Amino acid sequence: MMAGGDLRSLLAVVAAVAAAMSYVRFVARRLRPGLPRLAAFVPVLAVLPVIPLAFRALHLRVTSGFFLGWLAEFKLLLLASGHGPLDTSLPLPAFVAIASLPVRRRAQRDSENAPRPGLGLVTSAVMAALLATIVSVYPHKERMNEYVLLMLYSLHVYLALELVLAFAAAAARAVMGMDLEPQFDRPYLSASLREFWGRRWNLSVPALLRQCVSRPVRARVGGGVAGVAAGVLAAFLVSGIMHEAVIYYATLRPPTGEPTAFFALHGACAVAEGWFAAHKGWPRPPRAVATALTLAFILATGFWLIVPPITRTGTDRVVIAESEAMVAFVRDAGSWAAASVRSALTGHS
Structure with a gap:
């Protein structure tokens, strides 16, 4: 449950982020993409990763760290080069929301009944x-x-x-x-690592990694198999480094390198999957078997390299304690609301 100090921090963070993104929009409307725009963004790029540390609650720290220290940073880097999801012609509230949250505009052609x-x-x-x-x-x-x-x-x-x-x-x-x-698309149905990481899990991340990392690396290395492999490996390596940062927000301990190793391993395996898939005549396991093997590999390597930095520091106990407090708060709030409704109905009867 949010403490009074964190409530004040939340208000301060919202104000600071709104001011920072307003500045970004102001600058981007006046400077062309390139080094001058990037240089003007540097103060915001420097402060965004620090803002989540204002929170004492782990859940707030990690969530804001993911939104601001990762997604927002990548979006601003793309905007500095004239790419990405940010559009300076947007109204200020919309620009701030898209810059600081995993938010996208609904296309005008979408109908009201379109899936959301x-x-x-x-x-x-x-x-x-x-x-x-x-x-x-x-x-x-x-x-x-x-x-x-x-x-x-x-x-x-x-x-x-x-x-x-x-x-x-x-x-x-x-x-x-x-x-x-959309952040997830039934990741438990993934039949390969490429499908899991690229099309089903935490989807705003691969979209940004493709623009920020994979495509530039591929363009520099060149086309063909080598370029694709280099782009994939670079994206997974950067993802590993950013996961080190997210876990730091949780543990407040120095990075261990284990999350980076996890994603480097998965990147290498994803490249191997792509090489195997390129051989059309080679046998493929049934989808159900491939799904079971994929999920087993993800869980096994996650237990090996992702979980230990969290449990080793006792952070899992903090997560549990905060989760129990939130569940208790919701339960108590529900009981209070139900009692209020019963009281109101009794009073009117």
């Missing part, structure tokens, strides 16, 4: 109930099998990300008529 990224009400309720159930069993984690607990951690992360971004999508639609970029 995000979760439906029923799906959100089911996911929230499942997350609350997971949190409720954590007090008994000492008696759990280690691998069962790791599976619960993985499911916890996925559900929490889905729900946070679904809530943000609903808020963006209500306030500014915007949709959040």
